[in-house]
Amino acid sequence: MTIPVLVVAGFLGSGKTTLLNHLLRATTGLRIGVVVNDFGRVNIDAMTVAAQVDSMVTLGNGCLCCAVDVADLDAMLDRLAKPDGPVDVIVVEASGLAEPPAMVRLVLGSENPLVTYGGLVEVVDAAEFDATRERHPQIDKHLRYADLVLLNKTDRVDPATRDRLLTLVRDLSDGVPVVPTDHGRVDPDLLFDPVDRPDPVARQLSFEDLIEPEPHIHAGYESVEFTSDQPMNPHRFMRFLTDRPTGLYRMKGYAHFGVPGHDDPFHLHTVGAHLSLTLAPDAPRRTQLVMIGAALDATAITTALTAAVEPDPASVDPLDMLSVTRYLPR
Numbered sequence: 001m002t003i004p005v006l007v008v009a010g011f012l013g014s015g016k017t018t019l020l021n022h023l024l025r026a027t028t029g030l031r032i033g034v035v036v037n038d039f040g041r042v043n044i045d046a047m048t049v050a051a052q053v054d055s056m057v058t059l060g061n062g063c064l065c066c067a068v069d070v071a072d073l074d075a076m077l078d079r080l081a082k083p084d085g086p087v088d089v090i091v092v093e094a095s096g097l098a099e100p101p102a103m104v105r106l107v108l109g110s111e112n113p114l115v116t117y118g119g120l121v122e123v124v125d126a127a128e129f130d131a132t133r134e135r136h137p138q139i140d141k142h143l144r145y146a147d148l149v150l151l152n153k154t155d156r157v158d159p160a161t162r163d164r165l166l167t168l169v170r171d172l173s174d175g176v177p178v179v180p181t182d183h184g185r186v187d188p189d190l191l192f193d194p195v196d197r198p199d200p201v202a203r204q205l206s207f208e209d210l211i212e213p214e215p216h217i218h219a220g221y222e223s224v225e226f227t228s229d230q231p232m233n234p235h236r237f238m239r240f241l242t243d244r245p246t247g248l249y250r251m252k253g254y255a256h257f258g259v260p261g262h263d264d265p266f267h268l269h270t271v272g273a274h275l276s277l278t279l280a281p282d283a284p285r286r287t288q289l290v291m292i293g294a295a296l297d298a299t300a301i302t303t304a305l306t307a308a309v310e311p312d313p314a315s316v317d318p319l320d321m322l323s324v325t326r327y328l329p330r
């Protein structure tokens with residue numbers, strides 16, 4: 001079980017903290033570690049009902065909030081990412097403009113084997129987008145860095161503007177999934193896998209008892225599944241992975257190539273352009289993938305993956321497997 005670390009970025013006032021609060025409310029059973037760089041600046045609802053110790057705040061429902069500088073992020077990830085606790089996912093709120101790429105590098109460079117990169121989410125204020133872009137043209141570059149863009153505050157624009165902005169942000173972000181939200185209300189399942197835990201956290205009065213839980217919203221994203229009992233061709237499959245389908249945020253599952261000398265399947269997960277691959281000798285010898293994103297073209301994805309099926313794996317040069325195995329951890 002690895003712990004995804006999600007980095008949330010966005011211009012001042014775009015709704016990052018609102019998104020954090022939503023995630024704390026909308027997930028049940030999931031223990032979220034929230035990392036901010038200043039408690040004083042961020043108004044996390046949960047903190048009003050929490051006990052603060054040192055740089056860490058413990059919430060009744062098993063969530064933790066911590067305040068660290070970017071430089072200390074690595075140490076905080078080690079503190080939070082431990083087998084069996086204390087959290088299932090970590091959300092880092094990036095503040096300041098230069099920070100997101102630096103934070104992503106830190107997360108990707110973490111030597112903690114439990115830490116996996118969970119994606120860079122850019123929150124954009126729909127009501128201010130045109131004005132922000134005029135003042136800060138670098139926002140276009142930020143959109144391209146992101147693995148997922150939330151076009152937030154859609155309640156503050158009319159439907160025609162919302163649609164225009166959605167198209168504009170999709171064009172600017174170059175294939176990155178863009179999901180419209182108000183008050184950061186995105187389905188948490190788009191961001192990370194639900195955790196099936198009945199109620200292991202010993203608790204008295206919890207955060208969840210004190211706030212109104214939000215109804216589950218299942219909107220703004222799709223998932224596409226692909227299964228093949230026939231092996232995949234390593235080159236064609238890796239081309240599919242590197243030439244990421246438009247709107248794809250994350251993908252998880254198993255791939256089987258059946259090339260002589262390489263019969264073990266691989267477990268894979270991707271977030272944005274990042275791919276993580278491990279050998280899964282005990283998994284069934286088949287390919288089974290779930291792809292999650294926004295405005296996914298299910299037909300195009302299925303067609304591309306079907307074209308990557310290899311009916312005659314014995315004829316594939318085992319050296320072609322280098323295009324896959326080079327992603328294995330060293």
Ligand SMILES: Nc1nc2c(ncn2[C@@H]2O[C@H](COP(=O)(O)OP(=O)(O)OP(=O)(O)O)[C@@H](O)[C@H]2O)c(=O)[nH]1
Pocket residue numbers: 010011012013014015016017018019152153154155156181182183184
């Ligand atoms: N109408 C509307 N207001 C929103 C929405 N999302 C956030 N807000 C409000 O916008 C203001 C800024 O939201 P925050 O979540 O604090 O934004 P932030 O990005 O964390 O801000 P900084 O940390 O200062 O950069 C708050 O008053 C929110 O209540 C939305 O979708 N619609």
